[in-house]
Amino acid sequence: xxxxxxxxxxxxxxxxxxxxxxxxxxxxxxxxxxxxxxxxxxxxxxxxxxxxxxxxxxxxxxxxxxxxxxxxxxxxxxxxxxxxxxxxxxxxxxxxxxxxxxxxxxxxxxxxxxxxxxxxxxxxxxxxxxxxxxxxxxxxxxxxxxxxxxxxxxxxxxxxxxxxxxxxxxxxxxxxxxxxxxxxxxxxxxxxxxxxxxxxxxxxxxxxxxxxxxxxxxxxxxxxxxxxxxxxxxxxxxxxxxxxxxxxxxxxxxxxxxxxxxxxxxxxxxxxxxxxxxxxxxxxxxxxxxx
DNA sequence: GACGTAACAGCCGTTACATCA
DNA sequence: ATTGATGTAACGGCTGTTACG
Numbered sequence: 232x233x234x235x236x237x238x239x240x241x242x243x244x245x246x247x248x249x250x251x252x253x254x255x256x257x258x259x260x261x262x263x264x265x266x267x268x269x270x271x272x273x274x275x276x277x278x279x280x281x282x283x284x285x286x287x288x289x290x291x292x293x294x295x296x297x298x299x300x301x302x303x304x305x306x307x308x309x310x311x312x313x314x315x316x317x318x319x320x321x322x323x324x325x326x327x328x329x330x331x332x333x334x335x336x337x338x339x340x341x342x343x344x345x346x347x348x349x350x351x352x353x354x355x356x357x358x359x360x361x362x363x364x365x366x367x368x369x370x371x372x373x374x375x376x377x378x379x380x381x382x383x384x385x386x387x388x389x390x391x392x393x394x395x396x397x398x399x400x401x402x403x404x405x406x407x408x409x410x411x412x413x414x415x416x417x418x419x420x421x422x423x424x425x426x427x428x429x430x431x432x433x434x435x436x437x438x439x440x441x442x443x444x445x446x447x448x449x450x451x452x453x454x455x456x457x458x459x460x461x462x463x464x465x466x467x468x469x470x471x472x473x474x475x476x477x478x479x480x481x482x483x484x485x486x487x488x489x490x491x492x493x494x495x496x497x498x499x500x501x502x503x504x505x506x507x508x509x510x511x512x513x514x515x516x517x518x519x520x521x522x
Numbered sequence: 523g524a525c526g527t528a529a530c531a532g533c534c535g536t537t538a539c540a541t542c543a
Numbered sequence: 544a545t546t547g548a549t550g551t552a553a554c555g556g557c558t559g560t561t562a563c564g
Contacts, residue, residue, distance in 0.1 A: 353552070354540065372532080394553055397532070402551085404533090 355395070359385045363392070367399050 355363070366373075366381055373381065373396055375389075382389040 355552080391552080393531090395551090398551065398553085401533075 353391075355387075355391075359387065363395050363399070367396065371400055371403070372396065 362385060363381070366377075370377070373392065378389050378392050378396075381387075382392045385392070
């Protein structure tokens with residue numbers, strides 16, 4: 232299954248920081264990347280050379296593949312064992328060889344960064360991306376066994392799978408943040424509007440000489456009550472104020488009195504698509520009916 | 523039991539590269 | 544052909560967790 236680019240991550244809320252009223256700060260300070268230290272060929276150089284020789288640069292090195300195939304989780308004869316060793320999770324192939332060194336290895340590799348500081352970036356194929364995406368839908372984190380199996384399946388290095396999942400989680404989080412920001416922005420707009428309306432109402436009440444009979448026919452003023460626990464606002468239209476919650480009400484009970492507005496989760500929406508945000512928000516934050 | 527340490531996984535911020543308009 | 548914007552693979556650094564001595 233191929234995932235169209237637009238289908239995949241195509242959600243764009245078009246939310247600028249100014250629009251959202253958010254103060255988003257960017258750290259523009261240059262990072263202090265350590266200078267390359269090794270004289271040998273880097274991964275990227277190796278891949279460049281391999282690519283120039285017509286070799287699939289995305290394919291994991293043969294030695295690594297052999298180890299991974301030995302350790303393949305999908306293999307019924309898998310000899311991988313996961314040992315919880317002193318809180319340090321170690322994963323061994325059959326011969327007792329430690330096989331999950333890919334993280335350390337890959338980090339070590341970076342120390343062998345080439346002299347010109349360049350690194351080749353490998354574009355994952357659509358098929359690879361689709362399979363990773365499917366896997367992510369099932370589980371947004373991988374254990375080493377799954378990681379190895381997936382890497383074998385996709386002809387990638389385990390580190391590449393790990394990085395992909397890491398970046399994918401980051402993208403999910405970013406999308407959720409955008410949704411939250413949009414949600415809060417709309418909350419703010421509604422509250423501003425409500426505040427304006429209430430101020431107008433106060434002004435009218437002050438300026439009017441109200442006769443009691445006329446007053447009796449008025450709709451009751453909106454009563455706002457703040458939860459002393461979490462400071463959420465509850466709206467009541469009753470003329471009689473709501474009974475104050477007990478001073479030591481448990482937080483869970485308190486929240487029944489002050490229900491949290493529904494926040495649209497990215498994860499709950501098929502694919503990426505938190506497109507339903509606006510309608511769900513409007514339902515969740517609809518102004519109290521006055522009647 | 524408290525503490526220091528090692529190994530690990532995940533997150534964050536960033537960089538570098540590929541692609542496209 | 545060039546360029547700026549965008550997406551994303553990959554990295555280093557940091558932090559939290561876990562178990563051991």
